[in-house]
Amino acid sequence: xxxxxxxxxxxxxxxxxxxxxxxxxxxxxxxxxxxxxxxxxxxxxxxxxxxxxxxxxxxxxxxxxxxxxxxxxxxxxxxxxxxxxxxxxxxxxxxxxxxxxxxxxxxxxxxxxxxxxxxxxxxxxxxxxxxxxxxxxxxxxxxxxxxxxxxxxxxxxxxxxxxxxxxxxxxxxxxxxxxxxxxxxxxxxxxxxxxxxxxxxxxxxxxxxxxxxxxxxxxxxxxxxx
Amino acid sequence: xxxxxxxxxxxxxxxxxxxxxxxxxxxxxxxxxxxxxxxxxxxxxxxxxxxxxxxxxxxxxxxxxxxxxxxxxxxxxxxxxxxxxxxxxxxxxxxxxxxxxxxxxxxxxxxxxxxxxxxxxxxxxxxxxxxxxxxxxxxxxxxxxxxxxxxxxxxxxxxxxxxxxxxxxxxxxxxxxxxxxxxxxxxxxxxxxxxxxxxxxxxxxxxxxxxxxxxxxxxxxxxxxxxxxxxxxxxxxxxxxxxxxxxxxxxxxxxxxxxxxxxxxxxxxxxxxxxxxxxxxxxxxxxxxxxxxxxxxxxxxxxx
Numbered sequence: 001x002x003x004x005x006x007x008x009x010x011x012x013x014x015x016x017x018x019x020x021x022x023x024x025x026x027x028x029x030x031x032x033x034x035x036x037x038x039x040x041x042x043x044x045x046x047x048x049x050x051x052x053x054x055x056x057x058x059x060x061x062x063x064x065x066x067x068x069x070x071x072x073x074x075x076x077x078x079x080x081x082x083x084x085x086x087x088x089x090x091x092x093x094x095x096x097x098x099x100x101x102x103x104x105x106x107x108x109x110x111x112x113x114x115x116x117x118x119x120x121x122x123x124x125x126x127x128x129x130x131x132x133x134x135x136x137x138x139x140x141x142x143x144x145x146x147x148x149x150x151x152x153x154x155x156x157x158x159x160x161x162x163x164x165x166x167x168x169x170x171x172x173x174x175x176x177x178x179x180x181x182x183x184x185x186x187x188x189x190x191x192x193x194x195x196x197x198x199x200x201x202x203x204x205x206x207x208x209x210x211x212x213x214x215x216x217x218x219x220x221x222x223x224x225x226x
Numbered sequence: 227x228x229x230x231x232x233x234x235x236x237x238x239x240x241x242x243x244x245x246x247x248x249x250x251x252x253x254x255x256x257x258x259x260x261x262x263x264x265x266x267x268x269x270x271x272x273x274x275x276x277x278x279x280x281x282x283x284x285x286x287x288x289x290x291x292x293x294x295x296x297x298x299x300x301x302x303x304x305x306x307x308x309x310x311x312x313x314x315x316x317x318x319x320x321x322x323x324x325x326x327x328x329x330x331x332x333x334x335x336x337x338x339x340x341x342x343x344x345x346x347x348x349x350x351x352x353x354x355x356x357x358x359x360x361x362x363x364x365x366x367x368x369x370x371x372x373x374x375x376x377x378x379x380x381x382x383x384x385x386x387x388x389x390x391x392x393x394x395x396x397x398x399x400x401x402x403x404x405x406x407x408x409x410x411x412x413x414x415x416x417x418x419x420x421x422x423x424x425x426x427x428x429x430x431x432x433x434x435x436x437x438x439x440x441x442x443x444x445x446x447x448x449x450x451x452x453x454x455x456x457x458x459x460x461x462x463x464x465x466x467x468x469x470x471x472x473x474x475x476x477x478x479x480x481x482x483x484x485x486x487x488x489x490x491x492x493x494x495x496x497x498x499x500x501x502x503x504x505x506x507x508x509x510x511x512x513x514x515x516x517x518x519x520x521x522x523x524x525x526x527x528x529x530x
Contacts (some may be wrong), residue, residue: 049442072447079444089439106445110227201302 001027002048002158002189002224007057009043009213017043021055025191027157030184032200034224035195035210041193044210045162048191049083061215062157079107082151082159086166088143089134090150096120096142097131100150107154117153125149125179141172148179152202158189165196173199200224233449237456244429248461255465255515258418259508260472265407267497272400274496275488283309285365286381293349293376301373302351308371310364322347328414343426348378359511419519422461426454426523437528451524458520462512469512470505 002025009017018040025031035041046052047059050066059066062187064077088097097118104114122128126147130138135146144164151159161180165173177192177199184190194200200207200223207222217225241248287305289298298316306314317325323345327337340346351367355361365382367427368374430437440450496503 075441075443075444075446075449078442089435089442091436091439102439103443105232106440106443106449110228154444215515 001060001062002027002191003058003060004044004047005058005060007054007059009040009047009052010055018054019122020046021215023208023215023218025189027189028184028187030181030190030203030205031192031208032203032205032222033191033208033210034195034200034226035193036226039210040163040213041210043213045083045160047192048077048158048160049081054218063104078152080156080158082148082154082156084124084144084147084151084159084161084164088135088140088167090143090146092135094150094219095132095134096127096138099135099146100153103150103153106144121122121149121153124152124182132210140168140171141175142170142174144176145179148183149174152183152188156188157187158191161190161192163193163195165194167197170198172182177203197224229449230452233452234456237460239431240433240453241457241460244425244432247425247428248464250455250465251422251461252468254418254421255461255512256468256472258414258515259465259469261414262411263469263504263508265403265411265472269404270497271404271484272396276396276400277495284355285361285368287351287353287368288348288378288380289350289378290350290378290436294432297373297376298349300350301376304350304373305353305368306373308364308367308391310356310360315352316353317350317352317395318343319347319349322349335508340466341517367505376509399470418515419522422458422516423523425461426458426520429457430523430527431452451528454524454528455517455520458516458518459513460516462514462516465516466505466509466512469508473504473508 001024001049004021004023006020008019008020011017013105021040021044033044047054047066048061050069053066054066062080069077083153093100094102096202100118100121101114104218109117119131122131126146127142127149130142135143138146138160144167148159148161148164157181164176164180168176173196180190180192204221205226207217207219208219209222209225211226287301289301302316305311323337323340326333326340326347353364355364361382365380368380369377381433437450477497481497485491485494
């Protein structure tokens with residue numbers, strides 16, 4: 001469950017990134033957040049992974065109240081939320097396998113457990129054969145699938161995908177969206193932000209529209225409209 | 227435990243990844259450690275030489291031939307009781323002659339002719355001092371005693387001023403070496419700190435993407451910081467290794483020179499038996515410098 005209650009973010013230069021935004025996302029939901037550049041989508045995602053602190057308002061994810069979470073617990077919070085970005089954010093000097101394993105190493109998972117979990121997740125995203133390739137040697141779609149594998153390998157309750165198809169061609173974009181749908185069917189909440197009208201309209205899922213820092217539309221089965 | 231191992235592993239890997247920066251940091255670390263060792267040894271050496279000089283030079287109080295035994299005894303007691311005096315030994319006229327006889331071939335001849343003219347050598351009190359610096363003051367103090375009437379002269383006021391000068395010079399050199407050593411050591415310490423600080427800062431900068439990703443996948447603060455501390459400490463270990471390797475031939479050559487020229491056998495032997503302690507100190511110092519400068523760089527440039 002994700003709950004934002006009248007969240008406002010004002011940056012030091014007085015830019016209002018979000019203004020009184022409230023939304024409620026149920027477990028296992030698939031939600032698409034749309035909005036023009038600068039509407040506040042990125043701020044929303046930064047809030048969810050606690051890279052940003054709201055100027056006012058309340059954020060609760062799962063059973064964690066972001067106001068009361070201890071600073072030293074932020075890494076543990078981030079382990080429960082998988083994030084995927086437009087620019088993949090893979091380490092270029094690690095192979096696909098190592099990039100995925102890295103997320104587990106960071107959280108102190110035992111090597112035997114890593115050896116068990118990583119191949120499984122690579123199979124899920126369809127990258128078993130590219131496990132020992134470096135990010136520079138694979139396509140954009142494969143890189144994004146690596147990033148998704150990395151986000152998923154720790155079994156997060158929530159997967160946040162910030163314009164995951166922004167750098168991909170239509171074919172690869174659809175592969176990624178289908179992968180996200182598959183992950184959602186397994187029970188993970190998916191929050192997707194995108195500019196791709198075609199994808200949003202075809203998904204027939206809940207759409208939250210943000211404009212100038214406000215939630216202007218929230219439809220059960222929505223369409224891309226700004 | 228497994229996390230600690232991973233932190234170390236990644237620290238090692240990062241050290242070798244930035245070969246040029248690592249080389250510079252290691253080199254300056256080695257130079258700094260060598261300089262600090264050199265001055266630490268110099269201070270130790272000068273001090274021990276000073277100690278030896280101190281053992282050799284004491285205040286000799288010559289006593290008039292007319293002095294009675296009680297008078298000498300009284301003076302000896304008084305001198306012993308005055309501050310800064312370690313011991314007082316009475317050397318009679320006969321003892322003095324015997325000493326001269328045993329000192330050398332020339333001394334033997336001199337002693338022989340001295341006997342012929344009826345032993346002109348004076349009896350004396352040999353005063354050992356606690357601290358060399360006090361020699362002038364103590365001399366004065368002894369001279370002012372009521373029992374001092376039997377004193378003809380002392381080694382300090384009568385004999386060669388030269389010796390006084392030597393003592394003062396040795397003290398001056400010792401203080402000078404300590405001061406210069408301390409200043410140069412601090413200067414190089416600061417240079418080493420700055421260079422390693424900058425190396426780590428560069429490393430943080432070149433790895434900012436990796437750091438960001440680590441944060442995103444939920445790495446704890448220490449998991450991100452740890453490798454940089456390990457990296458800084460590695461420069462200490464490498465620098466100390468180079469310094470130690472350089473120290474062995476330098477120590478051999480310089481040691482032989484010091485033994486030949488300055489009769490420094492005792493100091494060198496001390497250095498030799500404590501060689502591993504010295505090496506341990508060099509490593510500890512290197513790791514300390516590396517870790518501290520790394521820590522400073524992290525706390526300034528790695529915002530988590």
